[in-house]
Amino acid sequence: MSNTTPDTKKKQQMQTQADLPWSVIVLDDPVNLQVYVTMVFKKVFGYSQMKAEKLMMEVHLQGRSVVWTGVREKAEFYVQQLHSLQLQTTIEKTG
């Protein structure tokens, strides 16, 4: 038997939603050069050349790539950096 009230349940559900990880998603565009996108991933996230190139190719071939996952605040921080470098980027809740 649970001693949780409906209100507490709702709060817990909302908290769980907020705690879900967020994905930073880079979208393909017709302008940004492959070398530039790879360079940006290395610079912003500190990824290796190999990882940055793999993600860049995902953007190029699949139209989008999840380049980072974590808490919303940090995801937004990364999106801001990627926007300032003119990459089409958004965030999505994972799961």
Added chain:
Amino acid sequence: MKILPTLDGGLCILPESEIDWQELELICSDEDRPTHLAASLADLMDEDSEWSEYVVPDLEENFRAQAQVVADTIEKARISDDSAIFIPPAEAERWYGAINQVRLSLHARFDIEELGESSDINDASPELKSAYYRNRFYLLLQSMLLEYILDEDKS
């Protein structure tokens, strides 16, 4: 027009005709471009992020500063005796960004990609043809900025 790497690790652009100068000046000709780009990036975010309120003003300022550096450098070179435009390494990122803005704008306004795949560019309208060649020139300049300055693995 000639584009050459310099000893200090930058690039030097040597315009050779009035058309060359015009192509360069068109990089920063549209004052509204930074606003449009910042707004279009904000459209990718949900309302909860309050992007338009907190982030867009900074983005806009950043994009405007990129265009301003390019405009000032070109204007200074126009009135100088040697007419050479120098892009020092410290300003390469801003030049790259300003050129990216104009390429994004050209792609938004003209169907450049489709024209690039078509074999008959001569059939295109004068406006489209001009956009196509301008985009190619800007692409070349960006590639040189990457190769000689920005991409540390290559330079």
